[in-house]
Amino acid sequence: MVTASSGSRRTPRSRPTLEVSVLRVGHRPGRDPRLTTHVALTARALGARRMYLHPSDPDLTERLRAVGRRWGGDFEVVPADEWKPLLRSFDGPVLHLTMYGLPLSRVLPRLSRARRAMIVVGGAKVPPELYRLAAYNVSIGSQPHSEVAALAVTLVSLLGLPDAGGMRGARFRIVPRARGKRVVERRERP
């Protein structure tokens, strides 16, 4: 469920103890990286702790590190050339997002006690093993759409809407405005 925050920096998330990781499989380095970049930025902005990336892509890892240097937080893109052992040894429920899965609303209640969850986001071709290795195959609407959208809805359903307070260690912070843009830069201490 979405729990609306007040937008204040100190509003706790609805599930402060749930640590969410994302695994992106089927990335194609060298081809247009924009969709995987959107997956990673969405994971970061909506509260995931890290994104495992298969196959690894040092450029993308570095690009997200640069985002963190500017905008804060400790999100990281972790190379995952072996994703099956990663899922087998993961200490929490694994949710695989697929248009063929069960409705998210039916799966959410089963996750209420989890401390860690892994959300798996497929690319163009999804290895069939993924369906077996996931505890839950989960769909947002049983229609074709977008892995970015499915990830976003799942994260907000698990963690609530993100607050607007900026992330720890940010060099830049947005001041929310009704019109226009306002970004403040943190001053270094003299």
Added chain:
Amino acid sequence: MVTASSGSRRTPRSRPTLEVSVLRVGHRPGRDPRLTTHVALTARALGARRMYLHPSDPDLTERLRAVGRRWGGDFEVVPADEWKPLLRSFDGPVLHLTMYGLPLSRVLPRLSRARRAMIVVGGAKVPPELYRLAAYNVSIGSQPHSEVAALAVTLVSLLGLPDAGGMRGARFRIVPRARGKRVVERRERP
């Protein structure tokens, strides 16, 4: 707020009377259309009625029409070569999604009586007029991420999670499953 549906075909949406349109500005036809395709598929799957597209792109309009022939519903991609008059004459609140805007949680309560809403999704460069023409500049988290993610979260917050029952007139329908894929094809009447 998200209202979880039971996944049944007949579960009413939380706001059945709200009709949502999406306007995508700054699309670049001929370049990689995948992001705009994701925006359109997300709009359709999460309950928007139509997506206006600026500039127009007949290929993309046709591609979404083909999706509708297979998967049902009456979503359409409408060419919008003149987007400013469209926004000026729109009979309802216009929400422009931007990382610089006000938190969605602060804007949602102001929309509770709207019958129609327009969600504007920018591309790489957003015309400054958009900030003025929108009733609300809205951010999901005040962080850089993805217009697909922002649209998805906004639609689910306005309309609730989509149900899994398939759309009207669909030729194919997914039967949600815990494992694997099941798609049924509607038989034509003899």
